[in-house]
Amino acid sequence: xxxxxxxxxxxxxxxxxxxxxxxxxxxxxxxxxxxxxxxxxxxxxxxxxxxxxxxxxxxxxxxxxxxxxxxxxxxxxxxxxxxxxxxxxxxxxxxxxxxxxxxxxxxxxxxxxxxxxxxxxxxxxxxxxxxxxxxxxxxxxxxxxxxxxxxxxxxxxxxxxxxxxxxxxxxxxxxxxxxxxxxxxxxxxxxxxxxxxxxxxxxxxxxxxxxxxxxxxxxxxxxxxxxxxxxxxxxxxxxxxxxxxxxxxx
Amino acid sequence: xxxxxxxxxxxxxxxxxxxxxxxxxxxxxxxxxxxxxxxxxxxxxxxxxxxxxxxxxxxxxxxxxxxxxxxxxxxxxxxxxxxxxxxxxxxxxxxxxxxxxxxxxxxxxxxxxxxxxxxxxxxxxxxxxxxxxxxxxxxxxxxxxxxxxxxxxxxxxxxxxxxxxxxxxxxxxxxxxxxxxxxxxxxxxxxxxxxxxxxxxxxxxxxxxxxxxxxxxxxxxxxxxxxxxxxxxxxxxxxxxxxxxxxxxxxxxxxxxxxxxxxxxxxxxxxxxxxxxxxxxxxxxxxxxxxxxxxxxxxxxxxxxxxxxxxxxxxxxxxxxxxx
Numbered sequence: 203x204x205x206x207x208x209x210x211x212x213x214x215x216x217x218x219x220x221x222x223x224x225x226x227x228x229x230x231x232x233x234x235x236x237x238x239x240x241x242x243x244x245x246x247x248x249x250x251x252x253x254x255x256x257x258x259x260x261x262x263x264x265x266x267x268x269x270x271x272x273x274x275x276x277x278x279x280x281x282x283x284x285x286x287x288x289x290x291x292x293x294x295x296x297x298x299x300x301x302x303x304x305x306x307x308x309x310x311x312x313x314x315x316x317x318x319x320x321x322x323x324x325x326x327x328x329x330x331x332x333x334x335x336x337x338x339x340x341x342x343x344x345x346x347x348x349x350x351x352x353x354x355x356x357x358x359x360x361x362x363x364x365x366x367x368x369x370x371x372x373x374x375x376x377x378x379x380x381x382x383x384x385x386x387x388x389x390x391x392x393x394x395x396x397x398x399x400x401x402x403x404x405x406x407x408x409x410x411x412x413x414x415x416x417x418x419x420x421x422x423x424x425x426x427x428x429x430x431x432x433x434x435x436x437x438x439x440x441x442x443x444x445x446x447x448x449x450x451x452x
Numbered sequence: 453x454x455x456x457x458x459x460x461x462x463x464x465x466x467x468x469x470x471x472x473x474x475x476x477x478x479x480x481x482x483x484x485x486x487x488x489x490x491x492x493x494x495x496x497x498x499x500x501x502x503x504x505x506x507x508x509x510x511x512x513x514x515x516x517x518x519x520x521x522x523x524x525x526x527x528x529x530x531x532x533x534x535x536x537x538x539x540x541x542x543x544x545x546x547x548x549x550x551x552x553x554x555x556x557x558x559x560x561x562x563x564x565x566x567x568x569x570x571x572x573x574x575x576x577x578x579x580x581x582x583x584x585x586x587x588x589x590x591x592x593x594x595x596x597x598x599x600x601x602x603x604x605x606x607x608x609x610x611x612x613x614x615x616x617x618x619x620x621x622x623x624x625x626x627x628x629x630x631x632x633x634x635x636x637x638x639x640x641x642x643x644x645x646x647x648x649x650x651x652x653x654x655x656x657x658x659x660x661x662x663x664x665x666x667x668x669x670x671x672x673x674x675x676x677x678x679x680x681x682x683x684x685x686x687x688x689x690x691x692x693x694x695x696x697x698x699x700x701x702x703x704x705x706x707x708x709x710x711x712x713x714x715x716x717x718x719x720x721x722x723x724x725x726x727x728x729x730x731x732x733x734x735x736x737x738x739x740x741x742x743x744x745x746x747x748x749x750x751x752x753x754x755x756x757x758x759x760x761x762x763x764x765x766x767x768x769x770x771x772x773x774x775x776x
Binding site: 213215216217218219221228239240295296297298301323324325326327328329330331332333335336337341342343344345347357359360361362363364365366367368369370371372380381382412413414415416417418419420421422425426427428429430431432433434435437438439441442444445446449451452 | 468524526527530549550551552554555557558559561562563565566567568569570571583586587588589590591592593594595596597598599600601634635636637638639640641642643644648649650652653700701703706707708714715725726732733735736737738744749750751752753754755756757758759762763765766767770771774
């Protein structure tokens with residue numbers, strides 16, 4: 203089983219967002235970066251599928267700045283075999299350009315499975331996986347929360363509003379992973395040591411400019427702290443009156 | 453002048469409610485572009501509710517039928533939509549940022565070689581170009597984008613584009629389209645309990661956190677949700693989902709769902725930054741918490757400090773009285 207996992211370096215979810223001087227990007231000063239949490243499910247699933255198959259290779263691919271090497275090392279420490287950094291400066295808003303850069307790297311490598319997180323927690327683009335699939339003309343299932351693969355035939359489950367969709371598809375395929383698919387392992391010390399020696403190829407990459415121009419990045423309007431209506435169940439009648447007469451939502 | 457294609461969703465042959473929001477958003481764009489709204493439905497046969505779309509501003513309703521289109525067929529749908537867009541010369545294509553829309557829109561955008569702006573919360577036309585607003589960093593910042601070239605391909609965050617009645621002709625057109633469903637086949641939908649609303653789409657969300665103390669206590673929230681007579685869903689914080697008390701489908705926050713209901717009631721939730729990210733665009737927020745210093749009160753419009761096990765049943769009773 204030859205598996206590719208496309209990962210992304212993103213600001214930690216605890217990050218307090220500060221806007222950079224250009225008014226269009228995040229001020230990265232003091233920001234801690236991590237492996238995108240949804241990509242952890244993808245790395246874990248790749249490792250499990252390889253272990254189940256008994257043989258194969260897990261290749262981790264990231265499009266990002268030089269510092270994304272650390273992110274790749276995290277995935278190597280979890281157990282992936284080698285990494286490829288498509289090195290670029292600054293990512294665009296246009297996810298199709300990211301998909302094109304990844305697809306160009308994936309194209310001739312005959313992977314059985316290509317896994318990505320369902321979205322990155324920075325740009326919330328939620329699109330690169332299915333775009334990669336389209337560019338490579340491969341079947342794709344997104345937001346996979348359960349997966350079974352047997353003899354080239356596969357079944358996945360994905361959450362939809364008010365239910366779960368059961369989807370059949372054939373390999374090779376592109377899948378995007380959702381929380382619930384598995385419990386990602388923590389890199390053990392041995393894995394962290396081993397990761398330092400695993401191959402990591404750096405390829406300078408220049409994605410196209412894309413067709414989404416950033417106008418501005420701003421902080422959302424602060425929500426005004428409202429009022430404490432009162433204490434305990436005695437305040438309920440007044441709350442209901444306010445919801446009806448002031449907020450007009452009942 | 454430039455027309456807008458609104459891609460709608462049906463389940464079991466009936467249009468989903470989010471479709472009215474998609475037509476409403478498409479209408480706003482079409483008015484700014486001095487164009488028409490074509491509403492597009494993919495289904496196995498005529499879809500229930502298609503005749504209502506004129507009310508929300510559809511000039512024309514096009515139903516593309518294929519025996520394989522009863523269930524969502526990702527590749528079949530994407531091919532049929534891309535062909536329509538290419539043939540129709542549309543200035544914009546609008547999807548819902550639902551589970552299906554978020555899966556389908558990237559496929560169509562890639563086939564068209566166009567960028568995609570998912571999950572937008574606002575749109576405008578500025579000097580002929582479509583501009584969009586999307587929450588990023590889990591709602592901690594807003595990104596404004598200008599689409600270069602056409603068509604603009606976008607998906608709308610559910611519950612943000614409140615359906616507005618803008619009566620138009622809504623003429624109906626139907627065509628059979630050939631072609632297979634594709635290599636990805638939806639075999640079945642395991643439905644959640646009948647009548648259950650999804651937190652991402654419900655107009656009212658009642659969410660619980662650690663303050664509920666144990667899984668069985670979510671019953672008090674289910675009773676409150678039930679008092680809203682089919683308009684409310686029960687959500688949960690990450691802490692209680694990670695603890696296995698509630699399913700991930702119910703999780704509101706950065707690694708769960710982002711919700712924008714009319715009314716969000718946070719019960720026994722302290723208000724971690726990851727949770728606030730998922731619900732801060734709610735129209736009205738009510739917090740019920742025993743800790744008067746809980747961060748949730750800083751974003752809540754109305755708060756009650758107190759024991760949720762006394763406050764919530766009383767609230768349920770009052771809501772029932774209103775309905776009664």
